[in-house]
Amino acid sequence: MLDTDLQDFLGGVVRSVWTLELLLLLRRRSPDGLTPEQLTRELRATPTLVLDCLRQLETAGVAASEAGAWRFAPSSPRLAELCGRLELAYLERPVAVVDAIMASPNARLKNFADAFRFKDKEKDE
Numbered sequence: 001m002l003d004t005d006l007q008d009f010l011g012g013v014v015r016s017v018w019t020l021e022l023l024l025l026l027r028r029r030s031p032d033g034l035t036p037e038q039l040t041r042e043l044r045a046t047p048t049l050v051l052d053c054l055r056q057l058e059t060a061g062v063a064a065s066e067a068g069a070w071r072f073a074p075s076s077p078r079l080a081e082l083c084g085r086l087e088l089a090y091l092e093r094p095v096a097v098v099d100a101i102m103a104s105p106n107a108r109l110k111n112f113a114d115a116f117r118f119k120d121k122e123k124d125e
Contacts, residue, residue: 011104013060026072033069
């Protein structure tokens with residue numbers, strides 16, 4: 001089980017495992033900036049997914065874009081500390097971190113909505 005601060009951080013900032021992986025990649029590669037194309041390749045994700053995650057991290061104040069490259073840029077020492085604790089927790093207890101992400105109300109709602117989107121795509125085919 002994760003402590004309350006990390007659970008709150010996950011629920012408010014890290015709404016998917018993709019966002020978590022992107023955040024940790026940016027943190028590891030800090031202060032180097034990475035383009036969305038590089039991030040897409042590194043994560044083996046889609047460009048749309050990477051851009052959505054980057055926007056979430058930017059809104060949360062943990063990532064910033066400069067000249068087309070994104071980097072880890074926590075807007076406060078508290079956010080930097082939480083990101084460090086999150087990385088450590090993910091290394092030590094990855095299942096607990098993923099469970100916390102999936103248990104957050106935002107993740108459950110998104111998964112529910114995505115289920116219907118998938119069904120709509122099937123109808124169109």
